[in-house]
Amino acid sequence: MPMLKIETNLDTSTWGDEIFKPLISELAVATNHPEQLICINASGNQNISFGGSNDPCSIVHFELIEQINEEKNSQYATIIFKHLKTKGIPNDRTLIMFTELKNENIAWNGSLLSQK
Numbered sequence: 001m002p003m004l005k006i007e008t009n010l011d012t013s014t015w016g017d018e019i020f021k022p023l024i025s026e027l028a029v030a031t032n033h034p035e036q037l038i039c040i041n042a043s044g045n046q047n048i049s050f051g052g053s054n055d056p057c058s059i060v061h062f063e064l065i066e067q068i069n070e071e072k073n074s075q076y077a078t079i080i081f082k083h084l085k086t087k088g089i090p091n092d093r094t095l096i097m098f099t100e101l102k103n104e105n106i107a108w109n110g111s112l113l114s115q116k
Contacts, residue, residue: 005061057093
């Protein structure tokens with residue numbers, strides 16, 4: 001269950017299918033997970049300064065079970081950078097952190113993933 005959290009100082013209220021659908025689709029292929037299990041949370045209008053500037057920027061967290069390694073992270077980063085750039089957030093003002101999760105630490109659909 002990949003989870004992408006995007007925090008940005010831009011207004012994300014107009015972000016919708018034009019960014020989420022292709023982003024979910026590409027991440028589904030990259031992670032080999034069905035699209036319906038990919039979750040994105042975009043939080044806009046955050047008080048974020050990057051390098052002492054309030055120009056458009058973002059802090060991104062990508063969390064998933066396994067599949068966190070240099071090769072895969074590079075692939076995920078390319079996808080994420082590409083889509084954020086379409087929203088006016090330059091690559092050099094985006095910080096992406098990758099976190100590997102464990103089945104026993106995630107619950108969905110009434111039970112822990114380790115119990116499915």
